Amino acid sequence: MSLTADSVPRLPRGVRLRHDTVRNAHVLLAPERTFDLDQNAVAVLSLVDGSRSIRAIAETLAQQYAVDLGVIEPDVIAMLDGLLLKRVLETVPAA
């Protein structure tokens, strides 16, 4: 089980992206754990909405940061794959 460019990721119920105002950092809140997020992870997760595909997310980021899609897409997949394995990300089933 791993993601492809066509996968549409979303955060399941019980997983929330939050800005922690006390520590001035973004965190992913999940059952019994908190993931500290770096800027790249925040940029990706801010675009995870259950309707954009990974390709669409990568294209937006490629444009935003002026990098090649071919460079950024594998990074996006790898990062989201990691969250999928930890069961804090899921994919929208194909219609």
Place this chain on the structure above:
Amino acid sequence: MNAVTPALPAPIGLLAELTHRCPLRCPYCSNPLELDRRSAELDTATWQRVLTEAAGLGVLHVHLSGGEPTARQDIVAITRTCAELGLYSNLITSGVAGALDKLDALSDAGLDHVQLSVQAVEAANAERIGGLRNAQPQKFAFAERVTALGLPLTLNAVIHRGNIAEVPALIDLALRLGAKRLEVAHTQYYGWAYVNRAALMPAKADVDRSIRTVEEARERLKGQLVIDLVVPDYYAKYPKACAGGWGRRLMNVTPTGKVLPCHAAETIPGLEFWHVQDRSLGEIWAESPAFRAYRGTDWMQEPCRSCDRREKDWGGCRCQALALAGDAAATDPACSLSPLHGKVQALAIAESALETAPDYQYRTIGGAPRAAMPEGAPV
């Protein structure tokens, strides 16, 4: 409120022990031997004020616990307050009695996660351990409703001599009930579990087998089930950083409003605890003598003081140091570097080798055992 000084870490989690009332009577309950009565419990408004202060201090996760938290009439209102404050709410429940009746309302109020306890897989064994008949079908019905509502479910199983053979079956049960996480938590010997240690202590060979089972299942079920393993202290090499280090990450508010650095801290004599009725949570976190007593590393003795792991495991558990070494500032005897470690291991081996385990002393309100341990037993 006093501002938190820069050197002071901000708390990340709050364990809200809403009540000590519980339909179950588990002999390893982490509650103190002297249980608080309903008449002394904090009211709704005070809990809501505590939660508001917690969010302001930097708390992200709130564990709604007990006893059985759904025994509180206001559990839905308290959960809604968490949601309004952006706090991540985790319901730690037995899933029996009135829990199912309140579940839909809790979900609507914005509950984030449910942690359901299971005592064993096999019903008769589970109900013997929990001391409540007909608990198992109620738990399964509760789990089914949790997943039907789309809430993430974690199963928590406390492991001991009486259920360690069921670890493989527990993993299957977690999958069958649709849990995303399973906690295989070997008993921590404080509170009621300390009293019942001789009845609960598993054999080393069984512990090793259970750990191998979990490691194998983690690999096999990658992406399907996350399994967290709490290993047993008495057979460990290094101690756990209790609560992530004293006064560093967590605080615990008892049903009557006492604020503790960990749920067993009241067993340490001479510590002064402050109450939420008298002061703000921020003041208590920063200034209360109990939180300051073992925060950081200044209080440490050797071998902790010069150990390069001192900021990794923070000396282990203070309550266990007191119980086993007679000194809350000693190195936790769970650590292989403690001079008492060999004795602690020998004790575990001797207790687990008893041909017949002693009867459980079940947890009861007003029924604290007079002697914490059988005479002559502690090291």
